Amino acid sequence: MSEQVKILFNFHSNIFDEQMVETVWADKVDQEKGLYKIDNIPFYIPLIASEDIVFAEFDETEQMLTYRETVEYSGRTVIQVVIMDKTIETNSIREIFYKLGCESEKANEGYFSMEIPANLNYEPIKKKLDRMENSEIISYAEPTISDKHRTEGYN
Structure with a gap:
């Protein structure tokens, strides 16, 4: 089993019409390239599902691993x-x-x-x-x- 990390998502919610943050668990795919596979179902984050491969990097402001873009969609x-x-x-x-x-x-x-x-x-x-x-x-x-x-x- 691969080591898990938490990734921060900072996004605008159309439902709440406000900026929100949520963290999800992810498995390391290629840490050097910043690639991670989402491991849980997001509660509020739009356009993300488990098993999606995302690019995330450490953000100095947030002081944690932060989502940047989706590299591969799982089809979920x-x-x-x-x-x-x-x-x-x-x-x-x-x-x-x-x-x-x-x-x-x-x-x-x-x-x-x-x-x-x-x-x-x-x-x-x-x-x-x-x-x-x-x-x-x-x-x-x-x-x-x-x-x-x-x-x-x-x-």
């Missing part, structure tokens, strides 16, 4: 889910999507981010998300959607 899609129906536990919604092949990380009760692997068809997942949103159980955003999933989910 990240969905941010907010539970609108407060009578439903977050983990029960996560379980529904886990059974469809999606992994997720819970930020807190009422919010989690979920990832769709590159090899999974997005259409049935998108239909489930839309049904749950139309029923006002959840609300969701697609901050990171792969080209493959974009074509599958919008037929």
Whole structure:
């Protein structure tokens, strides 16, 4: 197992309309070249998914390894889910999507981010998300959607 590092992402959030920071774990791919593979699902960072290869370097101002650019995309899609129906536990919604092949990380009760692997068809997942949103159980955003999933989910 390779040694893990934390990488800082400094970004503008369209959802919160403010500058934000978030750190994620990454595996060293080629430290001399500044290449790292993202190892966890981001909660808020747009256009980043686990298994993406990124270039990061030490930033004197931030005093830590800081994201600069994505070198290679994993083809994974990240969905941010907010539970609108407060009578439903977050983990029960996560379980529904886990059974469809999606992994997720819970930020807190009422919010989690979920990832769709590159090899999974997005259409049935998108239909489930839309049904749950139309029923006002959840609300969701697609901050990171792969080209493959974009074509599958919008037929």
